[in-house]
Amino acid sequence: MKKQLASLCAVWGMVFFVQAEPEANSTTPTIVTKQAVFLSAKQQAVASDPLWLKLLYYKGDINEGDVESFVDDDRFFFADNGKFDPQAEFIATLKAFKNEANSQCLFPARKKWLATQLPEVINSLPNTDCAEYDEWRKDLNTESVVMVYASSQLNSPSSMYGHTFIRFDPYNVEKHSTYLSHAINFGANIPPDVNSLAYTIKGLGGGYPGNFASNPYFEKIKEYNRAENRDLWEYKLNLTPDEVDLMLAHVWELRGINFDYYFFDENCAYRLLELIDIARPSSNLMAEFPGVVIPIDTIRVVRDKGLVDGEVHYRPSHRTHLDNQLNHLPKANRTLAVNLSEDINVRETDEFKELSIEQQQKIVHASYRLIRYLTNKEERSPEVSKRSFQLLKMIRKHSSILPPEPEQPFRPDLGHETTMMSVQVGESNDEIFTDITYRASYHDLLDNIDGYDNGMSLNMGTITLRVVDDSVQLQKAELLDITSLSPRKDYFAPWSWQANIGIERHWYQQEEDLAVQASGGGGVSWELFPEDRLYFMATGRVEYNEGLDNNWSVAPGIEAGYLLTSPLGKSIFKISQQVFIDGITRIGYQFEHSIAVSSEYAIRIHAKRNNNDDVDYDEFGLSARVYF
Amino acid sequence: MKKILITAALLTMSSSAFAGAPGGPNCGWGNMLFKGQTGTPSHIMASLTNGSTGNATFGMTFGTNGCSTTGALSYGGKEMVDVSMIMDEFSEDVARGDGEAMTAVAVSMGVEEQDRANFNRTLHTNFDRMFPSEDVTTEHVVATMFTVMEEDEKLAKYTVAQ
Structure with a gap:
């Protein structure tokens, strides 16, 4: 039926469309009655109404006739070219609503919008009962x-x-x-x-x-x-x-x-x-x-x-609950909780029994959370099931004693914004430089931690231009930079890792070269004091650098670092060594400190020494960062 | 007796729904309380990536874990949330005597606000009956919950289909 009605006639600037009788009786020829609905030019114009365009996800310039819907699905459009033509789709929708009343039930928002735009048209449509939609609502x-x-x-x-x-x-x-x-x-x-x-x-x-x-x-x-x-x-x-x-x-x-x-x-x-x-x-x-x-x-x-x-x-997540409960326990009790989650007989030990009921219950709660956490992603063995159940019964027995609730942390929407620009002045290898950096997203290890996870860094699209001696050069272009320092605890031993892909400038044999590199690392980290991280990683690097003998090289390496959070800001100190297979060795020492002035501004200093095949060069810098 | 038959019918229903919808762990009435969630890892992978773990054709089956169609099942004609889907949370709430999963069960059964404290207390008191062992099935949990509610003057009315 849609096809029969596909050709529309424009008469004196008006569009009318023809309604076919439902094909109720196939033995008689279909009778086409000319029960026309007229749409004036003004009425047609509502097809460019912003809400109509939104309801159909059109993007592009409607005045230029250059529009396309984000929707990639024929079922969303009545007109054959509905994906590209808001007006044709508007007319086809009206037609469908009139001729196949049930189609109104598929698009109740279009109908609502029509009722506000063309009430006289909507009133002329056949009534229909949208039971499924009504039931859903x-x-x-x-x-x-x-x-x-x-x-x-x-x-x-x-x-x-x-x-x-x-x-x-x-x-x-x-x-x-x-x-x-x-x-x-x-x-x-x-x-x-x-x-x-x-x-x-x-x-x-x-x-x-x-x-x-x-x-x-x-x-x-x-x-x-x-x-x-x-x-x-x-x-x-x-x-x-x-x-x-x-x-x-x-x-x-x-x-x-x-x-x-x-x-x-x-x-x-x-x-x-x-x-x-x-x-x-x-x-x-x-x-x-x-x-x-x-x-x-x-x-x-x-x-x-x-x-x-x-x-x-x-x-809060289960992990947040778990960490919170365990962190509230004195160390000896935390050990008991971990042990109890592995062996229910711990509850019979003197060490456990000597504790007050309240202390015992807090251990039981933490232990229950831990066992659930650890077996969350797998089918539980009969032993684990049994132990869980025994712990749950202990919770039941003294149910008035509840574990501590996590405090609400800093709201993530109130944290620093995700685009960043910085200006840095400094000295590198006895030359004064100015760096301009733009970062499309998102957060690095030293950025203000409020609203973000500590030890997590994710940056995509970072570019640094360096002005030295009145010339501008590309210093660094980073596609991807991820670090995840997930600390190991007595009850949980995650890996830490990093990945970096980008172009960076290296100083080697008295000249600078741009190196294209991809590197990664894996290792371990610990939290020694609140919000700090000590980490060690084995690293690997692939580099294309015309300063290298064969242009290409691969370098296994090691890296160690310490990330500190203090009232004075965040600092990191790291040491790395890369030994290229063609003999060059690079050693880097870096210290960086960031002070968050507000969630919008920060100030950073950094100092680093790079040793490239026994030649040192040093760099110092002071930068101002703005997040927007 | 009648209830058992209905439950059996539901079992058949939900397991057939399960068969048609892969990736739905914790489905149906027969699930054991502490058995955990088989099939969860692939589910986790999908969701780590913000993938659509819900049902995209939600016209027919709005609100589904790939198992029961609305996250609700009827028990003896009484519509209620599919407890097997929140069994971990529910059992813990009953042990504690309060919690969102328990409230969800109460709400889904139509238990009025003024009777919720009593509902919580009653279930909590009967924890050992509802959860006699780690091998308990959802079916037992729900059947016992109905029994203890029937025994309570104020809660009995909520066990009857409206």
Whole structure:
């Protein structure tokens, strides 16, 4: 039927379309009645209404006729060329709503929008009963919308930028339970056997389709708080009932619909902004993000546009609970907790029994958390099951004694912003230089730690230009720089690692060369004092450098460092050695200290000595950094 | 007796739903309390990458872990949250006598606010009956919860389908 109606007639600047009778009786020829609906030019013009363009995800310049929808799915469009033609899609939608009344149930937001734009047209449409949609709405019973931020997790590169999704809460949810709220997530639809790195690489180029998916919120809690050990931050939005209504109507339209998914820009956070923009067009959040979209930045914009309502709710991960409980125990009791999680008979020892009931219970709680944490990702053995159950029964026995709750840390949206520029002046090898650095994202080991994880560094897109003797040269261009110093504890022994890909300048044999390099390292780190890290890594490096004998070389190496957090700021001291297979040895000593003036500004000093094949050169610098 | 039959029917239903939807651990009524989550690692991998672990065709099956279609099952005709999906949290809440998972179960059964404290207390008091061993099944947990609620004057009404 759609095809029959595909040709439209323009008569005196008006469009009318013809409604075919439903093909109810196949034995009689289809009768085409000319029950025409007229759309004036003015009526057609609503196809360029911003909300219509938003509802269909058009991007580009409509005046130039150069538009395309982000949606990559035929089921989303009625017109054959709907992906590229807002007006054709508008007319085809009207036609479909008229001729196939059920299609109104698939696109309730388009219908709502039409009702505001062309009430006379919408009133002429056939009535239809959208039982499935109504049932869904009734089931959700949504009163408010919450934007949820899943913070990053050390040791997982693809989680480091964080993640956002939306939750729909029913009336009076505080008195009820957010467990039963519905979460809507936009993500790449990836095969289960793809590893995290492969995902990141392929995702950068839009290699996977993305779509919206729904879970009960408790599934998200399990996924983030428990399986991935990421803290959740819940930002309630102050949308009005009408805005919530429109958002839900639109979310319904996105069931199973495929978008292209790009890791950096058209990602989870971006699509959520669109939903909010549709609910409240005046917020115009999308305009804030012409390029890369980092989830936490979207939270900041939503906050700055006055969309956040009241308090932000913090939901610590299981790991946060575990660390907090263990850290609250005196060392001897912590050892008992670890031992008890491995052997239930520890509870029969004098050492345990001599403690007060309260102390015992705190040990039991920590021990239970630990055993759950350690067996979270695997099927539990009968012994573990039994021990867990015995511990749970001990919790039951003295249930009035509760473990300490983690304090809410610094809100991630209040931390420093993710783009950075710095100006540095210094002296290198007896020459004065000025460096200008731009970093697209995100956070390094010395940046202000408030709102970020200590020992985690993730930087992409850093470029440094150096002015020496009135000439400008490329000093460094870094594609990727990741460090993850996850400290080993008496109950948990994670690895620390680093990776770096970029171009950097090296001084060798009295001349400077640009070296293209990729390097990585793996090792261990410890936390000796609060928020410090001592680490050791074995490293490897591949380098292309025309100053080298064969241009290419490979260098195994070692690196050790100490990262300190003090009231005076953050400092790092590190030593590294790289032995190239063609004989050159590089040794580096570096000290760097950063003072955060505010969340927007910081001052840094650094000193380093590089020894390249027994030739030393030194560098000192002082820099001012601004985050924006 | 009737309840057991219904449960058996539900078991069949949920396991067939499971068969059609890979990647859904902790599914159905037969799940053992402390057995843990088989299949979780691949699930974790998907979610580490912000992948869509939920159901994308949420028109038909809104809110699903790839198992029950809405995260809810009916028990003796009574709609309620699929407790097997939050068994770890629920068992801990019952042991403590309070918590979000327990509230979720209460809310999903329609237990009014003024009866929640009583609901919590009743379950907590009967922890040993609901969770007699580490091998307990969800089915036993839920059946016993219904029994102890039926024994309570104020809670009995919530066990009946509205």
